[in-house]
Amino acid sequence: MAHRRGRPRLRGRALRQSDAGGAPLLRAGEPGAREFGDAVAEGYRVAEEEFSEALDDVERRLAKLEAKK
Structure with a gap:
């Protein structure tokens, strides 16, 4: 799954060390x-x-609602 919104995704050791x-x-x-x-x-x-x-x-549901307008 692609990561969004510019937040770095921490994995493994980096995640454990982030706390x-x-x-x-x-x-x-x-x-x-x-x-x-x-x-x-x-x-x-x-x-x-x-x-x-x-x-x-x-987000998909909101896009559908916007498309119906």
């Missing part, structure tokens, strides 16, 4: 911290995709 509060946890080497960080990052990716699809749907 300064979570970075020390990942560097601490605690068991499961990396898996936790990966799960959180994946959750954000899924949510972003779902919101993007919903926004696309709204």
Whole structure:
């Protein structure tokens, strides 16, 4: 899916490091911290995709309404 609106899409390590509060946890080497960080990052990716699809749907519906005018 193409990324829109000029927002950079963070992936993998960049996404995990984008939250300064979570970075020390990942560097601490605690068991499961990396898996936790990966799960959180994946959750954000899924949510972003779902919101993007919903926004696309709204934009399509608005375009249809505008075309009917």
